[in-house]
Amino acid sequence: MKANQSPTSYHYVRPDIVELLASDELFTVADSQPTRAAFARTLLELGEKNPRVVVLDADVSKSIGTNQFAEKFPDRSFNFGIAEQNMMGAAAGMATTGLIPFACTYAVFASMRALDMVRNSIHYPRLNVKIAASHSGITPGPDGVTHQGQEDLSILRSIAHSTVIAPADPTATAQAVWAVAEYEGPVYLSLTRDPVPYLYTDDFPFTIGTAVTLRSGNDVTIIANRDLVIQSLIAAENLAAKGIDTRVIDCHTLKPLDHELILKAASETGAIVTAENNIYYGGLGSAVAEVLVENNPVPMQRIGIQDTFAESGPYLEVIDKYGLTARHIVNAVLTVLKRRR
Amino acid sequence: MSIEELKEMAVTIRCDIIEMICTAAAGHPGGSLSAADVVTALYFRMMRVDPQKPDWPDRDRFILSKGHACPVWYAALAERGYFDKAHLGTLRRLNSILQGHPDMHKTPGIDMTAGSLGHGFSAGVGMALSGKLRQKDYHVWIVIGDGESQEGSIWEAAMSAPKWKLDNLTVIMDRNNLQNDLYVDEVMPIEPVTDKWRAFGWHVLEIDGHDMAAVVKALEEAKGHSDEPTIIIAKTVKGKGVSYMENICEWHGKAPSTEQAEVALEEIRRCSSES
Numbered sequence: 309m310k311a312n313q314s315p316t317s318y319h320y321v322r323p324d325i326v327e328l329l330a331s332d333e334l335f336t337v338a339d340s341q342p343t344r345a346a347f348a349r350t351l352l353e354l355g356e357k358n359p360r361v362v363v364l365d366a367d368v369s370k371s372i373g374t375n376q377f378a379e380k381f382p383d384r385s386f387n388f389g390i391a392e393q394n395m396m397g398a399a400a401g402m403a404t405t406g407l408i409p410f411a412c413t414y415a416v417f418a419s420m421r422a423l424d425m426v427r428n429s430i431h432y433p434r435l436n437v438k439i440a441a442s443h444s445g446i447t448p449g450p451d452g453v454t455h456q457g458q459e460d461l462s463i464l465r466s467i468a469h470s471t472v473i474a475p476a477d478p479t480a481t482a483q484a485v486w487a488v489a490e491y492e493g494p495v496y497l498s499l500t501r502d503p504v505p506y507l508y509t510d511d512f513p514f515t516i517g518t519a520v521t522l523r524s525g526n527d528v529t530i531i532a533n534r535d536l537v538i539q540s541l542i543a544a545e546n547l548a549a550k551g552i553d554t555r556v557i558d559c560h561t562l563k564p565l566d567h568e569l570i571l572k573a574a575s576e577t578g579a580i581v582t583a584e585n586n587i588y589y590g591g592l593g594s595a596v597a598e599v600l601v602e603n604n605p606v607p608m609q610r611i612g613i614q615d616t617f618a619e620s621g622p623y624l625e626v627i628d629k630y631g632l633t634a635r636h637i638v639n640a641v642l643t644v645l646k647r648r649r
Numbered sequence: 650m651s652i653e654e655l656k657e658m659a660v661t662i663r664c665d666i667i668e669m670i671c672t673a674a675a676g677h678p679g680g681s682l683s684a685a686d687v688v689t690a691l692y693f694r695m696m697r698v699d700p701q702k703p704d705w706p707d708r709d710r711f712i713l714s715k716g717h718a719c720p721v722w723y724a725a726l727a728e729r730g731y732f733d734k735a736h737l738g739t740l741r742r743l744n745s746i747l748q749g750h751p752d753m754h755k756t757p758g759i760d761m762t763a764g765s766l767g768h769g770f771s772a773g774v775g776m777a778l779s780g781k782l783r784q785k786d787y788h789v790w791i792v793i794g795d796g797e798s799q800e801g802s803i804w805e806a807a808m809s810a811p812k813w814k815l816d817n818l819t820v821i822m823d824r825n826n827l828q829n830d831l832y833v834d835e836v837m838p839i840e841p842v843t844d845k846w847r848a849f850g851w852h853v854l855e856i857d858g859h860d861m862a863a864v865v866k867a868l869e870e871a872k873g874h875s876d877e878p879t880i881i882i883a884k885t886v887k888g889k890g891v892s893y894m895e896n897i898c899e900w901h902g903k904a905p906s907t908e909q910a911e912v913a914l915e916e917i918r919r920c921s922s923e924s
Contacts, residue, residue: 397771
C-alpha cells in the first residue's frame, strides 16, 4: 500500500461538511433535512412552472410534505386515501392524457403493495408517471420493519423500462425532481424519511444516469447511493488516516447505471466497495458486480442489509447495528484491499 | 347506427371473435362473446372517436379492464376501421399488433394497456380526473368483469370516482356470472351487487346486456347523468350466441377447434336471422 501523500480532493461536497467528516459531531452539527422534504419543497416550484404536473397522494401527504402542494394547487392535487393501487393505476391513466403525475407514498407500498400496477400499468406501457417513495431503505428508523422499504430499489430495478434514482442529500434531491419531470417515462425516486446532512454545493451536477466522483483517490473506490454516501465519505476520511487514498462515487442513479465511471474506477483503483442501505440482493452492489464481472472483475466487497429484517430504533443506531455505517465500510475496504494483494 | 344495424354488427363481431380465437388456437371466447353487444354499441353508436386519429386528445376513451376479453375489442376496432381486418388472423402470434392482452402501444385504438385485473378501472379514473381538470368533454367508458370485481382495487376505484363526482366516467359490468374456475357466486359471491355500488355512491342501472335497445338506452342515460358516475350492470351470458359455450365455464379460456368454430359461426348467424 502506497502512502497517500497528495492532498485529498473533494468535488461538490460542502467545505463545512468536509471539515466535519472526521468529527463525531457531524450528524448533530450539520444542517440536515429528510430528502422527502426537499422533494415536497421543490414540487411547489415545479408546479408553478409546469401546469402539467399533478400530485397524487395516499394519505401520507402530511408526512411527505405534499400537503403544501395541495394547499397551493388544490385543483392539481388528488388524495386517493389509503389505496395505493388505485392511485398508481389512476396515475397511469392521467399520464396517457399528457399530465405528469407524481404518485407519492412510502417505499414499501409503492414497490410492493402497488407493484402490479407499477409494473403492468406504468412500466409496461412506459407511461410518464413519477413515483416518489419516501421511507426508502431503513430510513424510517423508529417506524420498524413494516415501514422500512429495504427492497424497493432491487424490485424497481428488475422492471423493464425503469429508471431508479436515490439521491444522497436535499440539494441533489431538489435537482433530481426537476430532472425527472423533464425526463419522458416512468421514474422511481427514492427518498429518506430521516434527515440527512446537506452534503452538496449548489453546483452539484445532477444528470440522470451520470454518477459523480465526490472524492478523488487511487487506492480503492467506494460506490454508494442515497444515505450511505455520507457514510462512505466518513469512511474515506478514516481510511485516509490509515494512509489509504479512497475514491468515493455517488451513484445516485441505480438504473441506468453509469458503467463508464464504474469501470474507470475499477481500472484506476483496482478494488471496489459498494455501500447501500438496501437489501443485499439486486440493488447497487449487485448492479456494480454485474458490470465488473463482465468487464473487469477486480476484487469487490458489498455493504448492504444482510438476509434479515431490521427493527425500530433511532436511524443512526439502527443502520449501525445492521452494518451500514462508516466503520463497516472501512472494514469492507480493508478486506477488499487484502484480497487485491 | 340504428338498433337493427348494431345487432347486425354485433353478429359480425361475434363471428370475428370465433374466427380469431380459432385461428390463434388460444384466447378467451366466453367473456368476449358476453361483452360483444355492449362493445358494439359503444364503438358504433356512443363513442366520439375517429379511427383515422386514434390519438385524438378529445376522443372518448374505452378501457377493457377485463383485458382477457380483448378479441371483442380487436374485432370492434377492426370493424370500425382502426386497422386492417387481416390483422385479426394474427392474434397472439409473434410480431402481431394483437397481443394476448391489450397493449396500447402495439394496437391503434387501444386507450390503455390491460390484462392484470382491477387495473383498467383505476386508469379510467385517472383519465376522467384529467378530463375534469382540463375541462375536456370526453367520456371514459370502462368494461369490467363480475369476477374481476373480486379484486380489492376495483373497490378502491369504486370509492374514488364518486369523491370527485366523475360523471364523465361510465363503468359497464359484464355480469356473466362465470369466471375462470367456476360460477362467480360460488368462487366468491359479489351479490348484492347493485346495493354495493349504490352504497359506494354510484348511479346504478341494471339491464339485459344482450338487448341492444336497452344497452343503448342505458349508455345514453349514463352519459347524460350529472354529478355521479354511472355503473351499468349488464346481465349477460358467457359465450352468448354459441349454444355449446353458453354458461359453460371451460369456455372462459379455451379455443374452439375448426369444426367447433364452424358450428359456432353457423349458430351466431342463424340466431341473427331469427331475431
